[in-house]
Amino acid sequence: DEVSLQGFDHYMLKEIYEQPEALRNAMRGRLDEENATAVFGGLNLTPQQLRSVERIILTGCGTSWHSALVGEYLIEELARIPVSVEYASELRYRNPPIENNTLVFGITQSGETADTLAALRETKRKGHRTLAICNVVGSSIAQAADGGVYLHAGPEIGVASTKAYTSQCCILTMLALYFGRLRHLSYEGGQRIIQELYGIPGAVQEALNCNERVKEVANKYQDATNVLYLGRQYNFPTALEGALKLKEISYIHAEGYPAAEMKHGPIALVDTKTPSVFIVPQGSTYDKVMANMEEVKARGGPIIAVATKEDPMVDAVADDVIRIPDVPSILQPIVSVVPLQLLSYHFALLRGCDVDKPRNLAKSVTVE
Ligand code: G6P
Numbered sequence: 001d002e003v004s005l006q007g008f009d010h011y012m013l014k015e016i017y018e019q020p021e022a023l024r025n026a027m028r029g030r031l032d033e034e035n036a037t038a039v040f041g042g043l044n045l046t047p048q049q050l051r052s053v054e055r056i057i058l059t060g061c062g063t064s065w066h067s068a069l070v071g072e073y074l075i076e077e078l079a080r081i082p083v084s085v086e087y088a089s090e091l092r093y094r095n096p097p098i099e100n101n102t103l104v105f106g107i108t109q110s111g112e113t114a115d116t117l118a119a120l121r122e123t124k125r126k127g128h129r130t131l132a133i134c135n136v137v138g139s140s141i142a143q144a145a146d147g148g149v150y151l152h153a154g155p156e157i158g159v160a161s162t163k164a165y166t167s168q169c170c171i172l173t174m175l176a177l178y179f180g181r182l183r184h185l186s187y188e189g190g191q192r193i194i195q196e197l198y199g200i201p202g203a204v205q206e207a208l209n210c211n212e213r214v215k216e217v218a219n220k221y222q223d224a225t226n227v228l229y230l231g232r233q234y235n236f237p238t239a240l241e242g243a244l245k246l247k248e249i250s251y252i253h254a255e256g257y258p259a260a261e262m263k264h265g266p267i268a269l270v271d272t273k274t275p276s277v278f279i280v281p282q283g284s285t286y287d288k289v290m291a292n293m294e295e296v297k298a299r300g301g302p303i304i305a306v307a308t309k310e311d312p313m314v315d316a317v318a319d320d321v322i323r324i325p326d327v328p329s330i331l332q333p334i335v336s337v338v339p340l341q342l343l344s345y346h347f348a349l350l351r352g353c354d355v356d357k358p359r360n361l362a363k364s365v366t367v368e
Pocket of ligand 1: 060061062063064107108109110111112113116159160161361362363364365
């Protein structure tokens with residue numbers, strides 16, 4: 001392989017640790033402090049065209065679909081543009097009404113996923129502007145789209161996506177900032193987000209310090225056959241992504257849910273052998289998620305909590321706590337997923353799985 005492991009045991013672990021650098025690369029040259037906005041060289045649309053966008057569709061597959069969900073929350077909150085998230089494999093064969101002035105983003109690490117390519121071609125054929133958020137330069141999707149944004153995350157070799165995901169979330173934050181600043185977002189609001197973004201590579205670096213703790217947790221629960229991942233708002237996509245990572249490389253069944261929705265089904269799975277991973281950093285729904293945690297505890301379910309390092313309350317409820325730095329809600333997806341990537345990695349190692357090449361999966365799915 002041309003890309004060396006540089007002392008890491010697996011590409012996945014190396015790529016998890018490359019995230020601070022990947023995030024710096026995603027942001028390099030794209031934050032404009034003077035105008036309190038982001039700049040993108042390759043959108044190929046005028047500010048006037050971008051200002052007239054009335055709807056955004058975000059489409060992708062797998063982990064990239066999860067970053068689309070994060071993007072939905074971000075763009076709606078910061079730019080007040082309605083967003084729809086679509087599985088590319090569904091969008092390509094559906095015929096949803098799409099209003100004029102809709103912008104379609106295909107989100108993809110490889111730029112070669114067949115369904116994402118087909119969904120973009122189909123929407124483009126119907127006259128909509130298409131853009132790619134993509135890692136691989138010159139890939140099929142990068143070429144098929146009218147324009148786009150590259151992640152600059154460097155090659156991702158591990159089948160389970162890690163640094164591409166956090167880079168996608170970072171790009172979507174900057175796009176939300178950009179669209180926000182073309183519309184309602186104030187100068188001060190834009191400045192604040194820029195300063196917060198600057199802090200993110202350091203926060204991810206700090207989150208990586210939880211690795212030893214995560215290893216202990218994986219060791220304790222390594223015989224689990226089911227794991228629930230629960231979070232709300234910006235951490236709901238994180239719950240989905242944590243569950244996907246575990247399924248992909250350790251073959252343990254996992255489900256991600258919005259924490260309150262668990263009452264409508266998944267809570268029936270809770271027993272003393274089924275751990276629940278709660279993503280519960282500080283934020284507007286903190287108390288609500290803590291209440292959801294109590295409900296699981298009352299039913300005898302073991303609880304692993306991903307919480308901020310200053311949180312004094314969580315130890316009273318959770319059996320095991322993994323600490324991450326506190327960051328603003330809109331940036332939590334980038335930080336809170338880090339321990340979940342590591343958790344799946346250690347589970348997989350303990351169970352003797354091939355971390356970088358899990359069975360039945362491909363790095364890029366170029367056939368339907
Ligand atoms: C495959 C990979 C996933 C990836 C998905 C979408 O399933 O194993 O890690 O998230 O494809 O790939 P893309 O390259 O379009 O992001």
